[in-house]
Amino acid sequence: MKSLADRIEQYLKVLIERSDCKTLEVQRTELAETFGCAPSQITYVLATRFTREEGFITESRRGGKGYVRIRRVDRETVPNAGVCSQEEAFARLEVLLKRGLLSRREVELLKCVMSQKVLGPMGLETDFLRAKMLHAVCELLNV
Amino acid sequence: MKSLADRIEQYLKVLIERSDCKTLEVQRTELAETFGCAPSQITYVLATRFTREEGFITESRRGGKGYVRIRRVDRETVPNAGVCSQEEAFARLEVLLKRGLLSRREVELLKCVMSQKVLGPMGLETDFLRAKMLHAVCELLNV
DNA sequence: AAAGTCAAAGTCAATAAAAGTCAAAAGGAG
DNA sequence: CTCCTTTTGACTTTTATTGACTTTGACTTT
Numbered sequence: 001m002k003s004l005a006d007r008i009e010q011y012l013k014v015l016i017e018r019s020d021c022k023t024l025e026v027q028r029t030e031l032a033e034t035f036g037c038a039p040s041q042i043t044y045v046l047a048t049r050f051t052r053e054e055g056f057i058t059e060s061r062r063g064g065k066g067y068v069r070i071r072r073v074d075r076e077t078v079p080n081a082g083v084c085s086q087e088e089a090f091a092r093l094e095v096l097l098k099r100g101l102l103s104r105r106e107v108e109l110l111k112c113v114m115s116q117k118v119l120g121p122m123g124l125e126t127d128f129l130r131a132k133m134l135h136a137v138c139e140l141l142n143v
Numbered sequence: 144m145k146s147l148a149d150r151i152e153q154y155l156k157v158l159i160e161r162s163d164c165k166t167l168e169v170q171r172t173e174l175a176e177t178f179g180c181a182p183s184q185i186t187y188v189l190a191t192r193f194t195r196e197e198g199f200i201t202e203s204r205r206g207g208k209g210y211v212r213i214r215r216v217d218r219e220t221v222p223n224a225g226v227c228s229q230e231e232a233f234a235r236l237e238v239l240l241k242r243g244l245l246s247r248r249e250v251e252l253l254k255c256v257m258s259q260k261v262l263g264p265m266g267l268e269t270d271f272l273r274a275k276m277l278h279a280v281c282e283l284l285n286v
Numbered sequence: 287a288a289a290g291t292c293a294a295a296g297t298c299a300a301t302a303a304a305a306g307t308c309a310a311a312a313g314g315a316g
Numbered sequence: 317c318t319c320c321t322t323t324t325g326a327c328t329t330t331t332a333t334t335g336a337c338t339t340t341g342a343c344t345t346t
Contacts, residue, residue, distance in 0.1 A: 001314085005322060027144075028305060038324050043306065048321085063331025065146035066304040073268060106249055109280060113256060118279045119272070129262070129272075136261045137252060148332060171295060181334045186296065191331085206341030209294035 008035055008042065009049045012070065022072040028060075046070070052125070082135070083127035086116045089134055101141050110137065151178055151185065152192045155213060165215040171203075189213070196282065226270035229259045232277055244284050253280065 008031070016024045032039040050056040050070055060068045084092075093110055096102045102110070112118065114133055119126045145153075151174070159167045175182040193199040193213055203211045227235075236253055239245045245253070255261065257276055262269045 003313095003322065029303085039305075040307080040325075041323060044322070060305060061331075062303090062305040062329070064303045065144060065149070065332070066330085067144075068305075106252055109245075109249055109253060109283065110256065112279045112283045113253065113276045115279070118275050132261050132263060133256045136255045136258070140252065140255050146332065172293085182295075183297085183335075184333060187332075187334095203295060204341075205293090205295040205339065207293050208342065209340085211295080 004035065004037055004041065005045050005048070008045045011035075012045070012050070016070060016072050023069065024071075025067050025069045027066065028068050042068070082131040084131040084134055085127055086114065086130070089114050089130045092134060096137075096141070096143070101143060147178065147180055147184065148188050148191070151188045154178075155188070155193070159213060159215050166212065167214075168210050168212045170209065171211050185211070227274040227277055228270055229257065229273065232257050232273050235277060239280075239284070239286070242286075244286060 012024065012026075015026075016022055028039050028042045031042050035041070046058050046068065050058055055072055055074070057071045057073055058068060059071075060066065090111055093102065093107045097104065097107045110133075114130050116126065119129060155167065155169075158169075159165055171182050171185045174185050178184070189201050189211065193201055198216055200214045200216055201211060202214075203209065233254055236245065236250045236257075240247060240250045257273050259269065262272060
């Protein structure tokens, strides 16, 4: 027995495969109407079936003429090394500052480049990536 | 379905690129008439899509023979949605160094954090990611 | 020159049209 | 029954669009 969510998922995936650039742009409300469900159902489908781990990146715009864009990207292999959340990374940078190994400005630069906002919709691997970045910095500093 | 604001934005950007000196002068009222909208809509488009951060400078004059002038200025920035190879990114960092906006050490820190080696086996998205990182740095530096 | 006129552009708040959030209710598999 | 997934709806936030009102500047009249 297929659920509504399953059917919406299927529908979107067909459209994406047919599209140029593996990119699809739809309106949440419109799609919800097509399937006769609540708009938040669409959000649910995107959140559970079009995640970064599944190989999708979604972006959207609110307000008038808003949209949801789904892009299928090549799934990369995630080698399992360390992970590091934004908070953790920021804290470690502050430590390096305290120890006099980085200047305030350097910390700010690195923070902005490691922020969740920038690493953006890359999903879980964000933390993996951040760990590698931090590691590289420490190596450069010989610490 | 593009919004009106999107269409006006696109229209203006085409005209700017075609123009000499990347500079365009239009009349707000006239443009509004062309698109059949309120003049304040033009103001809105300028305020949200032709900001300094996006790489544009706008000037204007009220009253008789008034105008709006839009100039695209050079940014060392990669558009937020663009892509950027390691070589390109490194070159841009060097430019920022030459311009005195970053120190040698800061450049090295950023290079190591943006290197292919660190961003690792992320495939195509590496370039996507690097563009976002560079964009964030430029934003922080206000350039 | 000072004042008045008119044609610009600017401001701002109201309204509309999306998408996001989150918790609660409903379903379904064991 | 219990747990996990699905589905919904009330509420929030963001973006777009408009229109009434304000400010500015060139030109005209006194």
